[in-house]
Amino acid sequence: MSTATVSVDEFQALEQKVLRAVEIIKQEREARAKAETEIGNLREQLEFQTLVAQESQAAVNTLSKDRENVRQRVEKMLQQMDELV
Template structure:
């Protein structure tokens, strides 16, 4: 039976590596949580902006139809005035 012996220096070096690894994992988890929160926020913003764009497009379509209707009415009135002359 053989027993492995580790010197104090080797053990401390291993301990330091483990502590660094733990810190790296902790930072990566924090960064991931922050990135996920940012993605959620950006998705919400995109959804809102899509809604705003859709509403704006609807408003533009309505205004365009109204403008065309007014133009036709004005053209009709102008034609009637021409007919009177």
């Protein structure tokens, strides 16, 4: 029958490795939580920027239509002035 014996130094080395592994896992969990929070914030910012872009595009479309209407009215006035001359 063979009995495995572990020296104190080997046990301490193993204990240090386990403690280091636990510390690494803690750090990784904290980093993951931070990344998830940041992702949530970035998603909110993206949604806001998308809304702003949509509103801006709608404003540009409205201004373009208004510009076209004004252009047509000016052309009509110029045409009427030409007829007077």
